[in-house]
Amino acid sequence: MLQETAFTNVEAEKKTVTGADLLIEALKKEKVEVIFGYPGGAVLPIYDKIYDCGILHVLPRHEQGGIHAAEGYARISGNAGVVIATSGPGATNVVTGLADAMMDSLPLVVFTGQVATGVIGTDAFQEADILGITTPITKHNCQVRNIEDIPRIIKEAFHIATTGRPGPVLIDFPKDIAAGLVEQPAEAEIDLPGYQPTIEPNYLQIRKLTEAVSGAKKPVILAGAGILFSKGSELLLEYAEQQNIPVVHTLLGLGGFPADHPLFMGLGGMHGCYTANMALSECDLLVNIGARFDDRLTGNLKHFAPKATVAHIDIDPAEIGKNVPTAIPVVGDAKVALSMLVKQNGKPPENSEWIQTLNEWKKENPYWYEDSNSPLKPQRVTEMLYEKTNGEGIVVTDVGQHQMWAAQYYPFKNPDRFVTSGGLGTMGFGLPAAIGAQIADPSATVVAILGDAGFQMSTQELAVIRELNLPIKIAIFNNRSLGMVRQWQQIFYEERYSHSLIPSQPSFVKLADAYGIKAYEITSESEAEKVLAEVMNDNEPVLLDFRVAENENVYPMIAPGKGLHEMVGVKK
Amino acid sequence: MKRIITLTVLNRPGVLNRITNLFSKRNYNIESISVGETEQEGVSRITCVVNVDNDRIIEQITKQLNKQIDVLKVADISDQAVVARELALIKVQSTPQNRNEIYSLIEPFRASVIDVGKDSLIIQITGESEKIEAFIELIKPYGIKELARTGTTAFPRSSQRSTQKTNYSIV
Numbered sequence: 001m002l003q004e005t006a007f008t009n010v011e012a013e014k015k016t017v018t019g020a021d022l023l024i025e026a027l028k029k030e031k032v033e034v035i036f037g038y039p040g041g042a043v044l045p046i047y048d049k050i051y052d053c054g055i056l057h058v059l060p061r062h063e064q065g066g067i068h069a070a071e072g073y074a075r076i077s078g079n080a081g082v083v084i085a086t087s088g089p090g091a092t093n094v095v096t097g098l099a100d101a102m103m104d105s106l107p108l109v110v111f112t113g114q115v116a117t118g119v120i121g122t123d124a125f126q127e128a129d130i131l132g133i134t135t136p137i138t139k140h141n142c143q144v145r146n147i148e149d150i151p152r153i154i155k156e157a158f159h160i161a162t163t164g165r166p167g168p169v170l171i172d173f174p175k176d177i178a179a180g181l182v183e184q185p186a187e188a189e190i191d192l193p194g195y196q197p198t199i200e201p202n203y204l205q206i207r208k209l210t211e212a213v214s215g216a217k218k219p220v221i222l223a224g225a226g227i228l229f230s231k232g233s234e235l236l237l238e239y240a241e242q243q244n245i246p247v248v249h250t251l252l253g254l255g256g257f258p259a260d261h262p263l264f265m266g267l268g269g270m271h272g273c274y275t276a277n278m279a280l281s282e283c284d285l286l287v288n289i290g291a292r293f294d295d296r297l298t299g300n301l302k303h304f305a306p307k308a309t310v311a312h313i314d315i316d317p318a319e320i321g322k323n324v325p326t327a328i329p330v331v332g333d334a335k336v337a338l339s340m341l342v343k344q345n346g347k348p349p350e351n352s353e354w355i356q357t358l359n360e361w362k363k364e365n366p367y368w369y370e371d372s373n374s375p376l377k378p379q380r381v382t383e384m385l386y387e388k389t390n391g392e393g394i395v396v397t398d399v400g401q402h403q404m405w406a407a408q409y410y411p412f413k414n415p416d417r418f419v420t421s422g423g424l425g426t427m428g429f430g431l432p433a434a435i436g437a438q439i440a441d442p443s444a445t446v447v448a449i450l451g452d453a454g455f456q457m458s459t460q461e462l463a464v465i466r467e468l469n470l471p472i473k474i475a476i477f478n479n480r481s482l483g484m485v486r487q488w489q490q491i492f493y494e495e496r497y498s499h500s501l502i503p504s505q506p507s508f509v510k511l512a513d514a515y516g517i518k519a520y521e522i523t524s525e526s527e528a529e530k531v532l533a534e535v536m537n538d539n540e541p542v543l544l545d546f547r548v549a550e551n552e553n554v555y556p557m558i559a560p561g562k563g564l565h566e567m568v569g570v571k572k
Numbered sequence: 573m574k575r576i577i578t579l580t581v582l583n584r585p586g587v588l589n590r591i592t593n594l595f596s597k598r599n600y601n602i603e604s605i606s607v608g609e610t611e612q613e614g615v616s617r618i619t620c621v622v623n624v625d626n627d628r629i630i631e632q633i634t635k636q637l638n639k640q641i642d643v644l645k646v647a648d649i650s651d652q653a654v655v656a657r658e659l660a661l662i663k664v665q666s667t668p669q670n671r672n673e674i675y676s677l678i679e680p681f682r683a684s685v686i687d688v689g690k691d692s693l694i695i696q697i698t699g700e701s702e703k704i705e706a707f708i709e710l711i712k713p714y715g716i717k718e719l720a721r722t723g724t725t726a727f728p729r730s731s732q733r734s735t736q737k738t739n740y741s742i743v
C-alpha cells in the first residue's frame with residue numbers, strides 16, 4: 001500500500017502534455033505575436049489550446065486571406081508570419097499564398113491539420129496530400145510523425161523560414177498527433193546538417209568586385225529585395241555614396257534606397273522609368289545586389305545589359321548565373337557583403353560623364369500623364385496619397401495597373417514600406433496583406449491601393465478590418481475593368497476586350513457600409529482633395545472608391561519579347 | 573550530354589519526392605535515378621543520370637538540389653574518374669538449340685544466368701550503361717521477353733588522374 005502511493009506521486013510529478021500544448025509552447029518560444037488561422041475538424045485539438053493561449057489570433061474570412069495577411073505581416077515585421085488551416089480544403093486554400101511567399105521570399109510558418117495517422121492514405125474525410133501539393137512551393141515541408149519531435153520541428157521551421165533566403169515552411173499536423181499525450185520532452189535542438197546558408201562572402205570575390213568598380217566607366221547597382229531582408233539599406237546608401245554609383249531598384253526592392261537621392265535612377269523593368277532601363281542597357285558594370293533577374297525586370301535576356309560585366313551578390317547561390325551569365329559571383333548576405341565593400345574603400349570609378357548622362361535622361365524623361373480634374377487620373381490619386389502621408393505610409397497593393405502606378409508615383413523614402421505581390425502577381429493579395437501590415441506596425445498609416453477586380457477577390461476581409469478596427473485607408477482605383485488585361489488587349493489584341501470590362505459592379509460604398517466601414521465615392525480631383533483631407537488622419541478604416549479614368553494605360557511599357565531599351569510611351 | 577550527379581541525403585520522409593519534384597519543376601531531363609542506404613545510418617545516397625544541353629543547366633541542377641534542406645551533399649562527378657555500375661535483368665527466349673549460343677555471348681560480358689526455364693533464361697548483367705546497352709543489342713535478336721534495369725549508381729575512384737576528362741572503367 002505504502003509503496004503504491006509513492007509510485008503514484010512520482011507519476012504525478014512527470015508532466016504530461018498534448019501535441020497541441022507543445023505547439024503553443026513552441027510558438028511562444030519563438031515570440032509569435034499573432035496567428036492567422038481558421039479552425040476546422042482536424043485542428044480542433046489545436047484550437048482548444050489557442051482558446052486561452054494569450055497569443056493574438058486573427059480569423060480571416062477565407063484561409064487565402066489569412067495567409068496573405070501573414071505575408072503582409074512578415075514583409076513589414078521581418079518576423080515569420082504564422083498561419084493555421086485545417087486539413088483538406090483549409091490546407092488547399094493556402095496554396096496560392098505559399099506559392100506567392102515562395103516567389104517573393106517571405107518567411108512563413110504554416111500549420112495544416114491532417115487526418116489522423118491511422119487513416120492517412122485512405123481518402124478519409126477532408127484528407128489532402130498537402131505535402132505532395134506544396135513540395136514545389138515551399139522552402140521546406142514535413143509532417144509530424146512523433147509527438148516528441150514537435151518542439152524540434154517547429155524550432156527548425158522558424159529557423160529555415162527566417163534565415164538564408166527566407167521562404168515558407170509548412171508543417172502538417174495529424175489530428176492524433178495534436179491530441180496525443182506525451183511526457184514533457186527535453187529542450188529542442190536544431191538538427192539540420194544539410195542547411196547552412198553562406199552569410200559571409202568570399203573575400204577574394206569582394207576584392208574582385210572592388211577592382212571592377214574602380215575600373216568601370218558606367219557602373220550601376222541593381223538593388224532587389226535582398227537589401228530589405230538583410231536590413232542593408234543604410235549600407236547600400238553608404239556604399240553608393242562612397243563609390244558614387246547610381247542605383248536602380250527592382251519592384252520588390254523599392255524603398256531600399258531613398259527615392260529622393262540624386263543617385264537614385266528609379267524603378268527598372270517592364271513599367272520602369274526611362275533612366276533606369278537605359279542605365280541597365282548602357283552600363284559597363286552591373287552590380288546586382290539581392291535581385292533575381294526576374295523576366296519582368298530584364299525584358300528579353302538577349303538585349304539585357306549587353307555591354308556589362310555582371311556582378312551578383314545573393315544569399316541564394318542558385319540565383320547567380322540562373323538567368324544572366326555572371327562574371328563576379330558573390331554568395332552571401334547583402335548587408336555583410338556591403339559592409340565588406342565599404343571597408344575596402346576602393347578608388348571610386350571615373351564616371352562623371354555617365355552620371356551626367358543619367359541626370360540628363362532623368363530630367364528629360366520623367367513619368368508623365370495628362371492630368372484632369374474629371375475624369376480623375378489614377379496617377380494623380382497616387383500622388384495625392386503620397387502627399388497626404390508625407391511619403392511615409394505603408395503602401396500595400398494588389399496586382400494590375402494600380403500596382404504599377406503605386407510603384408511609379410509613390411517614391412518611397414524608407415525601406416519596408418511597400419507590400420506587393422511581385423513574383424506570382426497574385427490578385428486578391430492586397431486587402432488581406434494590408435491587414436497583416438497594419439498589425440505589424442500599428443502606428444503606421446497603411447494605404448491599400450487596389451483595383452476594383454482584385455478587391456473583389458478578397459472583399460470578405462473587410463470584416464476583419466472592422467472587427468479589429470484597423471485604420472487602413474482602402475483606395476480602390478475603380479476603372480470598371482481588369483485594367484491591366486484591358487491594356488494588353490488594347491495594345492496587342494486589336495482592342496478586342498475579351499472579358500476584361502466589368503459593366504456591372506456592386507456599390508462599393510454600400511458594401512463597405514454593410515461591413516460597418518465608412519466609405520466615399522470620389523469622381524473628381526477636387527472631391528479627392530476634400531475627402532482625403534478629412535479622412536487620412538482618422539484612426540478609423542475607410543474605403544475610398546476612386547472612379548478613375550477607364551481607359552488610362554501604364555507607361556512606359558516594354559512589350560513582351562522586347563529589350564529594356566525598347567520602351568514605348570516614354571513621352572507624351 | 574550525360575552527367576552523373578550523386579547526392580547524400582537525410583533519409584527523411586518526402587526527401588525523394590522533393591528531389592524528383594525539383595527535376596520536373598525545373599524541366600530537367602532525368603535519365604535514371606537510383607536510391608539506397610549508405611554506411612551511415614539515416615543517410616541515403618542517390619545517383620542521378622541527367623541529360624543536359626550545357627554546363628549552365630548542370631550548375632543550376634546541382635545548386636537547386638543543394639538548396640533542399642535534407643540534402644547533405646551534391647556532386648557532379650561526371651568529370652572525375654568514376655566507377656559507375658548498373659544492373660539489368662533480362663528474360664530472353666531460349667530453346668535447347670540456341671542455349672549454348674546465348675551462353676557464348678554471356679561469357680565475354682561476365683554476365684550470368686540466374687534462372688533457366690523451359691523456353692527462357694534470366695540473365696543478370698552488371699556494368700556501365702554502355703556495356704549493358706551493347707549486351708542488350710546483342711541479345712535482342714533472340715527475343716527479349718522482359719527487361720528491368722536499376723539505373724546507374726556511381727562513386728569517384730580513390731585515385732584521380734589530374735588531367736583526365738572522360739573515363740571508362742575496366743569492366
Ligand SMILES: Cc1ncc(C[n+]2csc(CCOP(=O)(O)OP(=O)(O)O)c2C)c(N)n1
Pocket residue numbers: 398399400401402403425426427428450451452453454455477479481482483484485
Ligand atoms: C489571381 C489572378 N488572376 C488573374 C490575374 C491576371 N491579371 C493580372 S492584372 C489583372 C487585372 C486586374 O484588374 P484590377 O484588379 O481591376 O486592377 P487594375 O489593373 O484595373 O488596376 C488580371 C486579371 C492575376 N494576376 N491574378
